[in-house]
Amino acid sequence: MTEALLAFFKALADESRLKIVGLLAQGERSVQELATLLDLKEPTVSHHLAILKAQGLVSARAEGTTRWHRLDVDVLEGLSRRVLESPETGSGAAEPETWDAKVLRGFVDAEGRLTTIPASRRKRGVVLRWLMTAFEPGRRYPESEVNVIIQSKHWDSATLRRELIGHRMLAREGGVYWRLPEAGWVEGGAATP
Amino acid sequence: MTEALLAFFKALADESRLKIVGLLAQGERSVQELATLLDLKEPTVSHHLAILKAQGLVSARAEGTTRWHRLDVDVLEGLSRRVLESPETGSGAAEPETWDAKVLRGFVDAEGRLTTIPASRRKRGVVLRWLMTAFEPGRRYPESEVNVIIQSKHWDSATLRRELIGHRMLAREGGVYWRLPEAGWVEGGAATP
């Protein structure tokens, strides 16, 4: 849907075409007249008219070899509405998902392994949340098992384990780890000094 | 007034910017998020946002180093109206004048002499009407005087004299010429074989 809008704005995003629309708003004009009034050559005007016609903004009427062009005003109605409605009508529950998906696609390869740990706070949060899906809620893990699980995604288990704890996703007590409820997961998390 | 409109359409006549508007229509976004969602680099997004801000379409709110951008919907209101109102509100009695002036500027030099006889029917009509201003209504001219008057504008008095008669601007009877009333001046006129 954004496709059609783009073409429409491109059609009007040119000085010559805007002037043509302005002139046609006053009445019919031939290619020749437009060319003279705009200080352009006929082929140029023809080109512009073709673009405006493609958007349904202009239509032509033949009279001998001359073609009289008129403005079709209807197409301009409800313009702002179309702009705001373009990216789906729903205000969207499927909205934050897209951002996460994009981030993961950038940092997780085809085999499901983490290629790089994101430097950006926000993106690191996304990756860590994704990492946590490997841990079951309620279950208790010895450190060795935590490392094995993390290493199945990325070699640097030490750093990632520290990050998970900093973000309040994982908790530790006496060498035993367990997954914390998502409600407590923190945005900023621990720094990486 | 067409200036501002042009900038406005140019701002929206880009795929990336249209997508940004679409995303911001759903809620606030940071530069980073937009860059990820659109598969663009941050500098590019910054550039686009600057353009949208210049048109009052987007405004920003700072939160730490992050800037949350929101869409300002008001600017989109009454868009089609602005397009049609751009080239003056008046539907214009000063309208055909402009076309004639442009044509004359193209065929009459600084000294007020006709450089070329227009090949185009319509333009030739304009030039001939202009030529007729050298003749007083009601007065009768011998052919020699007609030639002198025309030659003060262009060397080829024979052709022009024939054209003036063909267009029903000048009349002849028994070697005497006189100006006809403008009401009878014909559009197509005689061909030039």
Place this chain on the structure above:
DNA sequence: CTTCTAATTAGATGATTGTCGAATGACAAG
């Protein structure tokens, strides 16, 4: 059929501008 004019199509060129990498600025945290 030939000539003339109005308009379009085709191809080439030049200006505009979207995009990126590198450098810089700004701000929070240790």
Place this chain on the structure above:
DNA sequence: CTTGTCATTCGACAATCATCTAATTAGAAG
């Protein structure tokens, strides 16, 4: 003060597109 992240600015490159000339199509009129 130093470090790290989010953002902007700068300069350069590449793709898009408006414009032109030349050639072609389509009517109209001799």
